[in-house]
Amino acid sequence: NKYLAQVPGDATIAVLVAQSYYLQKDFANARATSEKYTTGVAAPNEQLLLLALRSSFELKDRAATMKTLESLVRYYPQQKYWEDLLTNQLYETKGDGELRTLYRLMEQTNTLDKADEYSEMATVLLAGGFPGEAQQVLERAMSANLFSGDAKGREQADLDKARSQAAADRKDLAGAEKALADAKTGNQMVATGKLYFSVGEYAKAADAIQKGLAKGGITDGDDANALLGVALVRSDKLAEARTAFGAVNGAKFAEVARLWQIYVDTKLSPAPAAAPAATG
Numbered sequence: 324n325k326y327l328a329q330v331p332g333d334a335t336i337a338v339l340v341a342q343s344y345y346l347q348k349d350f351a352n353a354r355a356t357s358e359k360y361t362t363g364v365a366a367p368n369e370q371l372l373l374l375a376l377r378s379s380f381e382l383k384d385r386a387a388t389m390k391t392l393e394s395l396v397r398y399y400p401q402q403k404y405w406e407d408l409l410t411n412q413l414y415e416t417k418g419d420g421e422l423r424t425l426y427r428l429m430e431q432t433n434t435l436d437k438a439d440e441y442s443e444m445a446t447v448l449l450a451g452g453f454p455g456e457a458q459q460v461l462e463r464a465m466s467a468n469l470f471s472g473d474a475k476g477r478e479q480a481d482l483d484k485a486r487s488q489a490a491a492d493r494k495d496l497a498g499a500e501k502a503l504a505d506a507k508t509g510n511q512m513v514a515t516g517k518l519y520f521s522v523g524e525y526a527k528a529a530d531a532i533q534k535g536l537a538k539g540g541i542t543d544g545d546d547a548n549a550l551l552g553v554a555l556v557r558s559d560k561l562a563e564a565r566t567a568f569g570a571v572n573g574a575k576f577a578e579v580a581r582l583w584q585i586y587v588d589t590k591l592s593p594a595p596a597a598a599p600a601a602t603g
Contacts, residue, residue: 334360334368341374354378354387361394369399385411393585400589406434408582413440416579419447420546425579427553428586430460438469445481452514454488455521461485492518503531509538513547520554529554529563545576552583561587 337360344353357375361367372395379387392408395401409429416425426444429435435444441464448457461482464470470478495502495518503515512535519528532551541547548570555564565587571580 334371338368338370338374341371341378345374345378348381350378350381354382367394367398369395372398393582397585397589400586402433405432406436409434412579412582416575418575419450420543420549421576421579422447423451423453424549424553424576424583428579428583431556431586438464438474441469442474442478442481445478445485449481449485449488452517453521454485455492455523458482458485458489489521492521496522496524499527503534506535506538509535509540510542511535512538513541513550516547516554517550520550525554525557529558529560545571545573545580549576549580549583552580556583556587561591565591 337356341353341356344350344356354375357371357378361371361375372391376388376391376395379391389408389411392404392411395404396408409425409432412425413429416422422443426435426440426447429440430444435441441460445457445461445464448454448460461478464478465482499515499518503512506512506515512531516528516531516535519525519531529551532547532554535541536544536547536551548567552564552567552571555561555567565584568580568583568587571577
């Protein structure tokens with residue numbers, strides 16, 4: 324059976340029992356059995372987590388579905404689980420700052436793969452003042468031939484716009500260091516950080532945003548902390564990144580920041596290898 328794995332003792336029995344409930348469409352007991360043997364366990368069994376996930380889906384319990392997906396990516400950080408988790412989160416994410424942060428995580432986990440995702444990501448990046456990043460996103464999508472028909476024309480227009488704005492940013496980059504030194508407000512410092520981030524200068528972006536946050540008076544602290552977190556991840560400063568994501572306070576924005584924290588955790592402390600699947 325595809326759900327069975329070579330796992331010790333009670334977990335093997337629990338898989339059989341939970342699967343039996345699931346096949347009888349008794350999803351509540353299937354989930355209860357799965358959760359009994361995965362809650363508080365250092366390395367929860369993957370098959371039980373999957374049964375809990377499918378049972379919660381059948382019960383139309385989104386909160387439980389998301390919680391189990393988070394456990395799957397934490398302990399078994401495979402691309403397919405990340406894709407399920409982030410696609411589900413995408414349906415619930417509305418604000419531009421939240422969307423930029425979520426799409427960056429999709430990019431980080433190699434789960435950004437649909438034309439409409441690339442299109443929306445580029446749109447919110449351009450709206451937020453990240454034309455260089457938007458240019459790279461659209462160029463990847465174009466190279467993969469993801470757009471066709473009218474959509475291709477629209478995205479080409481956006482790409483032209485991104486390239487033009489990115490070229491202007493590159494001219495401003497020459498004076499960015501001086502602009503940061505002369506900045507009088509936290510918002511000005513964060514703006515310099517955004518400029519650095521958009522051109523891929525993540526260490527400099529993190530430094531500028533940290534100075535802005537320390538100065539205070541930031542218009543959108545959640546967006547600044549989230550951007551700082553991504554810049555620190557991409558500068559390979561994972562522990563600092565985790566702290567930055569933890570400073571995001573808005574309820575919906577914090578959902579996305581927490582997913583970034585899980586990603587960071589999987590890099591800081593990789594989960595133990597999964598038990599081999601049963602054969603025969």
